[in-house]
Amino acid sequence: xxxxxxxxxxxxxxxxxxxxxxxxxxxxxxxxxxxxxxxxxxxxxxxxxxxxxxxxxxxxxxxxxxxxxxxxxxxxxxxxxxxxxxxxxxxxxxxxxxxxxxxxxxxxxxxxxxxxxxxxxxxxxxxxxxxxxxxxxxxxxxxxxxxxxxxxxxxxxxxxxxxxxxxxxxxxxxxxxxxxxxxxxxxxxxxxxxxxxxxxxxxxxxxxxxxxxxxxxxxxxxxxxxxxxxxxxxxxxxxxxxxxxxxxxxxxxxxxxxxxxxxxxxxxxxxxxxxxxxxxxxxxxxxxxxxxxxxxxxxxxxxxxxxxxxxxxxxxxxxxxxxxxxxxxxxxxxxxxxxxxxxxxxxxxxxxxxxxxxxxxxxxxxxxxxxxxxxxxxx
Numbered sequence: 001x002x003x004x005x006x007x008x009x010x011x012x013x014x015x016x017x018x019x020x021x022x023x024x025x026x027x028x029x030x031x032x033x034x035x036x037x038x039x040x041x042x043x044x045x046x047x048x049x050x051x052x053x054x055x056x057x058x059x060x061x062x063x064x065x066x067x068x069x070x071x072x073x074x075x076x077x078x079x080x081x082x083x084x085x086x087x088x089x090x091x092x093x094x095x096x097x098x099x100x101x102x103x104x105x106x107x108x109x110x111x112x113x114x115x116x117x118x119x120x121x122x123x124x125x126x127x128x129x130x131x132x133x134x135x136x137x138x139x140x141x142x143x144x145x146x147x148x149x150x151x152x153x154x155x156x157x158x159x160x161x162x163x164x165x166x167x168x169x170x171x172x173x174x175x176x177x178x179x180x181x182x183x184x185x186x187x188x189x190x191x192x193x194x195x196x197x198x199x200x201x202x203x204x205x206x207x208x209x210x211x212x213x214x215x216x217x218x219x220x221x222x223x224x225x226x227x228x229x230x231x232x233x234x235x236x237x238x239x240x241x242x243x244x245x246x247x248x249x250x251x252x253x254x255x256x257x258x259x260x261x262x263x264x265x266x267x268x269x270x271x272x273x274x275x276x277x278x279x280x281x282x283x284x285x286x287x288x289x290x291x292x293x294x295x296x297x298x299x300x301x302x303x304x305x306x307x308x309x310x311x312x313x314x315x316x317x318x319x320x321x322x323x324x325x326x327x328x329x330x331x332x333x334x335x336x337x338x339x340x341x342x343x344x345x346x347x348x349x350x351x352x353x354x355x356x357x358x359x360x361x362x363x364x365x366x367x368x369x370x371x372x373x374x375x376x377x378x379x
Contacts (some may be wrong), residue, residue, distance in 0.1 A: 008115040010035040010068070020316040028060030031068025043075045053163040059087030064094065073098045091258050112330055135336045140328070142258035161264040169230040170272030177222055177276050178283045184221060185209060185284030189291040202296045206303055214311060218281040219319045220367050226273060226358035231306040234265050235355040238338030239348045266331040273327035274320055314379055322370050326363050333359045
């Protein structure tokens with residue numbers, strides 16, 4: 001005979017009133033994973049008494065594994081106020097060794113009150129915003145403290161690390177920033193000329209592109225590109241180091257993770273974002289000049305002369321002043337999300353996504369606040 005043929009089928013019988021005002025459950029056969037699904041359904045059909053005392057008789061059980069013990073333990077949690085055991089103590093010890101608090105089917109389907117479902121996400125979001133703000137202030141303060149450290153062999157600030165980050169975040173980002181800005185400038189010029197042509201004012205497309213690019217579009221789109229390119233990289237790098245416990249290793253060695261990991265990246269971003277904004281502005285104006293010449297017949301000397309009349313120092317300064325603030329925001333948000341990474345790859349992906357989304361949102365919010373401030377002071 002095969003082993004499958006020698007096994008005894010699992011079963012449970014209910015003896016009403018045998019345990020006082022409760023029930024007596026007599027278990028028999030092999031309670032293993034092969035019969036777990038069928039026996040779980042049978043125990044569910046037996047129902048649960050209102051209270052009192054229940055007795056579990058394991059004398060008829062011939063074999064039991066963790067799956068069978070788990071089913072009995074889950075059923076036992078809601079059977080009665082008091083439970084007694086009879087038969088084999090070995091099976092009772094196996095069942096009692098499992099966690100006591102198990103989610104019952106009723107608990108899984110129970111819904112929270114309407115008030116809680118409506119306002120719990122709001123409360124969680126508020127707490128999350130406050131926690132992120134405190135963490136951002138801590139990182140920013142630690143970075144400022146790190147800026148006061150003397151440069152040297154044993155200092156936490158390495159000029160080589162800053163130069164390396166400038167190369168990665170600035171030099172390597174130049175081609176994509178230039179191409180994007182060139183195309184954006186060309187599109188704005190083409191659409192502006194198309195709309196202004198009906199008024200016979202195509203020359204004013206120079207004013208449109210110049211002011212819009214220098215005051216708003218140039219720094220904003222550059223910051224968004226850097227948030228997606230460099231901000232995500234910062235979060236992924238710090239997050240992966242957190243997963244491999246390299247951040248804890250820095251603390252054990254007496255080094256500040258903020259000074260070693262975050263500070264060089266913040267300095268590099270603060271340097272490269274204004275420089276990339278300048279490159280983006282030149283590329284956008286070049287694209288606009290080519291489209292204006294090809295689409296509207298505005299020659300390059302005419303374009304430059306009109307641009308000089310339309311744009312003054314305030315237009316250039318209004319955009320450049322925003323760049324360092326946006327760079328700090330991108331770096332701090334990316335560092336905060338990177339340090340929040342847990343021990344799983346899913347956590348890393350979630351934090352990288354959150355870093356990019358939050359950075360872009362805050363950058364656009366800061367740009368709007370700057371626009372309101374400039375309008376208030378007539379700048």
